[in-house]
Amino acid sequence: MSVVSIVGMGGLGKTTLAQMVYNDERVSRYFQLKGWVDVSEDHFDVKAVARKIVMSFTRNPCDIEDMGNLQNMITTQVQDMKFFLVLDNVWNVQKEIWDVLLSLLVGAQLGMILVTTRDETISKMIGTIPSYDLSFLTSEESWQLFKQMAFGFIDQHMDQQFERFGRKIVGKCGGLPLAIKAIGSSLRGETNEETWKDVSESDQWGLPAEEDRVLPALKLSYDRMPVQLKRCFVFLSLLPKGYYFWKEDMINLWMCLGLLKQYCTGRHENIGRMYFDDLIQRAMIQRAESDEKLECFVTHDLIHDLAHYVSGGDFLRINTQYLHETIGKFRYLSLVVSSSDHTDLALNSVTIPGGIRILKVVNARDNRRCSKSISDLYNLRVLDARTDSLRELPQGIKKLVNLRHLNLDLWSPLCMPCGIGGLTRLQTLPRFSIGSGGWHSNVAELHHMVNIHGELCITGLRRVINVDDAQTANLVSKNQLQILRLDWSDGVCPNNCSHPSSQNDVATPDPEHEEEIFESLRPHKNIEELEVVNYSGYKYPSWFGASTFMQLAKIILCQQSCKFLPPLEELPSLCILSMECMTGVEHVRQEFRGNITTKAFPALEELEFQEILKWVEWSQVGQDDFPSLRLLKIKDSHGLRYLPQELSSSLTKLVIKDCSKLASLPAIPNLTTLVLKSKINEQILNDLHFPRLRSLKVLLSRSIEHLLLDNQNHPLLKVLVISVCPRFHSIMGLSSLGSLKFLKINRCPYLQLPSDKPLSTQLRLLTITKCPLLADWLEVQISHQQCQLHESKDAWYEEQQALDELNDASEDEQREEFGLLYEDENGEDNDEQDHEQSEDEEIQYGSDDSSEEDE
Known part of the structure; x- marks a missing residue:
């Protein structure tokens, strides 16, 4: 394993140089696994760093506290892989702790760690390669x-x-x-x-x-900043150094403090975005290197020092390690939970001064209760208590009549006290949790909270007893609300609270009652996104899908009992529609497209059906329906047999996963990208006829052994990815694909190809991974393609773009990435332990510096 450091004082561009290396196409081409971790802590906590490595490698959240589990995860990810890891902004680390970190990465075929640091001593201690010392510009x-x-x-x-x-x-x-x-x-x-x-x-x-x-x-x-920009900039001092934040979060903070309405006219969110972009242009905020789906931002350490310097005596950011010290008279306070603290840190014991206007808790992972002393913070305007373990808000929170911003995690097992509806100045309330009994909040308390904007998720709707309470909530008056989530359950994590009258009060679903409740929860016509979860009614409300919702662009339906899909065909701006776990749906017919004579779903671009287990057929699609549809995903619908004979000519990408009874695909004249995953009927594979198809990806279960391709049916096919097909024996017609430019075959241990049939002369990049029986075939192909396979930046970018288009943006992409296969038809774990003879190397051709390493 190699370790190299970039050394230099703050502001010289160490992180910028590391980003250039990390994003270089040669690095992406050579290493199978890449990760970026911002360390940025005075104390190098190996557990915190390990957790960040897992998140960066998997691109998924990680709240694991057990070091053994973290080690197993990292070891599994790097096993027999070539990985590249950046550890940015390393301040302080001891040799024995560094060795512990390196031990987590043992088992990789090849590892490269790039460290940025200001300390030359650290570089000499950990480096295995001479450091790169940055100098000042001439x-x-x-x-x-x-x-x-x-x-x-x-x-x-x-x-x-x-x-x-x-x-x-x-x-x-x-x-x-x-x-x-x-x-x-x-x-x-x-x-x-x-x-x-x-x-x-x-x-x-x-x-x-x-x-x-x-x-x-x-x-x-x-x-030289305008005064309004200075006022916004100074609040960056509440964040710890190296802390990644989202643009919208910072804008919400400014907005709730009234910083966006004193100097300008116009929508506050737009003014906030203008200020934020101005700070980026002034190099006060920079985009962070992150594998998150949403773009993250960070402030340079020296800029952070500037924000702290100009913040004066009103701002305090204190680490929980120093909570025993007296907190003075500050107006804005952030409590940064140290990564070295125990996760059950009792923040409810903290005494907070009464003049505070902002209280922000950063990095908390197991803070179950807010401090009771917040009930006395009468001047508090912003309370940021996001943690996925928060179970309870104190009863005294109803005293905070000046509170404008209450930021809560959407997925925490939260219960709210009654009286919270008195916070009529609230502008941000992403989560409203309904309970039963005298202690808990009631949905009717939303009545006077007319200033809520942005996002609102209401959980526990099954606990609503009186329909009048749902009507009293008065959602139709909340004209600044953009995103609404209605969840009849208690959310992702049910709350087992012990308050009076809350035991055994989870009501049995009453379909007729839930229908009445849903009918009473009509939102304002300005709503832009709507999500409905765990609804057990037999029908949807009369307002659902009404054309008066002119701005409604996204609808998600999850875990529904209705037998028929709602008629949404008239929504003029609906772009994204996703339906998952629709337990009662067997047929999708006329009711879905309605009786309109014009084009149904005029603006819909993305349509997804997932885990509709009883679904048998989709029919009665009009010739002009879905005129804007680009992407269609159908997943985990094992009973589906029939699709419409023809779909919109606008459709360019189709994803089919686990639809084993589906024997044929619709005619889609302009389809360019096709992804077939897991249990797919073999008849589909042998009857693919899409003349404009340019990219094809197949990831198949054990039951499939052959694939038939030919140039006549796929004259334009340029990108072909065959991945994780454990019983694949042959690909017929591969050599006939005259337009093929990029071929990637991954984890097909039994696949054999005829060596006497060369691939297309158009081929530019060829990647073979864990396919031991293709070694001889590969040598022959290389000898045939020696002139064509060469390094080309344009070709590499083109391939990356095509591979990105083939990705499904779902969890099974990560399973594929690390070779974790699906269960086969007999329920057996389909990993590759029975294929230990499979070689571990990845061989990639198409670059002058490609190597044929076998180790």
């Missing part, structure tokens, strides 16, 4: 970067006076890229020569380091 390099940030160009001629002042400013930045970017961005668009002169001659450049904790260039950049 005078000319600094000037070119400054021109790009200040003027948006490098080569264009500029006024002599501007150049004189600009070069003077650059000289005082000392060759530090971050300082140059910040001060250059702050002067972008500035045409007043006196302003340039004032910046270049500012007294702040001469302040000794001990008198100014931040770089002068950064302080000057802050000074």
Whole structure:
């Protein structure tokens, strides 16, 4: 295992250089597994780092606390793989702890760890390769970067006076890229020569380091911000260093503090996005390297120091390690749960000063109750208590009449006290949990909470006894609500609370009663997304699918008992429709498209059916229906036999998974991407006829042994991925595919191909993994393709784009990534323990530096 460090002071660009390496196509092509971990803690906690490695490798959340389980997960992921791991911003680590981390990665075929650090001592201690030491930019390099940030160009001629002042400013930045970017961005668009002169001659450049904790260039950049932007920037000091955050979360914080309405007119969210983008342009916020689906952001450590410096005496960010110290009179407080603390840390014992306006809890994973002292925080406007283990809000929370922002985790086993409806100024309430008995909240309490905007998830609707309470909730008046989730259960994690009258009160589903409740929960016509979960009614409300919902763009239905799908054909803006676990549906017919004479589902682009076990047929689709449909997914519908004979010509991607009784696919004239997974009828595989098909991926169960392809039916097929087909023996017609450019075959231990039939001369990239019987075939193909297989950046990007298009964005993609197969028809675990003879190497051709390593 190799370890190399990038060493340099803060602001030199260590992380930027690491990002360039991480995203380089040669690295992505060579390593099968990549991960990025931002360490950014004074204390190197190996458990916290291990948890982040799991999240980065799997791209899924990880709350595992047991070190043994973490080790097993990491070992499984890297086993026989070539991995590349970046550990960014390592501050402090002891040799014995570092060795523990390395032991987690044992078993990899090849490992490369890239570390960024300011400490040369750390580099020497952990490095196995000489470090790369970053130096300051030269005078000319600094000037070119400054021109790009200040003027948006490098080569264009500029006024002599501007150049004189600009070069003077650059000289005082000392060759530090971050300082140059910040001060250059702050002067972008500035045409007043006196302003340039004032910046270049500012007294702040001469302040000794001990008198100014931040770089002068950064302080000057802050000074040049508009006052409204300064007010927003300073709240970054509440986050710990290296903390990844989402754009919308920060905008919500600003919005609830009234920072977005004092200087501008217009929708607050749009103003917030404008401010946020301005901070990015000024190099005060930067995009984080993250494998999360949503884009994350982070502040550089030196920028964080600046935010703390200018925040004055009103802001406090305190680590839970120091909670024994007295918390002074601050208006804005964040409690950062140390990764070295026990996960059952009792934050309910913390005494919080009464003048606080913001209370934010960061990194908490097992905080079951909020501190009772928050009931006395009468000035509190923002309470951020997101943790997936929060079980209870204190009864005294109803006293916080000035509260505007209550941020709660959607999936925590939460119960709320009665009286919470008195918080009429609340603007953000992502979760409202309904209970029974005198202690718990009632759905009727939503009546006066008319200022709620953004997202609202109501759980526990099965506990609503009186229909009048649902009507009193008055959802139709909440015109700023964009996303509404209605869940008849208690959510993902049921709450087993012990409050009076709450024992054994989970009602048995009453379909007629639930229908009445649902009818009374009509939202405002401005709603944009609607999700319904665990609904047991036999029919949907009369308003559901009404064309008056002009902005409704996304609907998710999950775990429904209705026998018929709701008529949604008239919704003019519906783009995404997903239906999962529809237990009563057997037929999808006329009722789904309705009786309209015009095109049904005019704007629908993505349609997904999943786990509809009784579903037998889908029919009666009009010729002009679904005119905008691009993506159709049908998964885990084992009884499905018939689909419409023809679907929209707009459809370009089809995903079929676990539909073993489906014998044929519809005619789809413009289909370009097809994904077939797990239990697929062999008749489908032998009758694929899509003349415009360009990308095909098959991942099949043990029952399938052969695949038939030919150029006549697939004249344009460019990308072919055959992955995890444990009983595959042959692919007939492979050599006839004249347009094939990218071929990837993965984990097909019994697959054999004829060596006397060369592949298409168009082939550019060929990847073979864990297919031991293809060794001789591969050698022959390489000899035939020697002239064609060559390194091409354009070809690599084209292949990556095609592979991304083939990905299904679902959990089974990760199962495939690590070779975890599906259960076969007999229920046996379908992993590859019975194929230990399978070789572990990945051989990839199409690059001049490709290797044929077998170890």
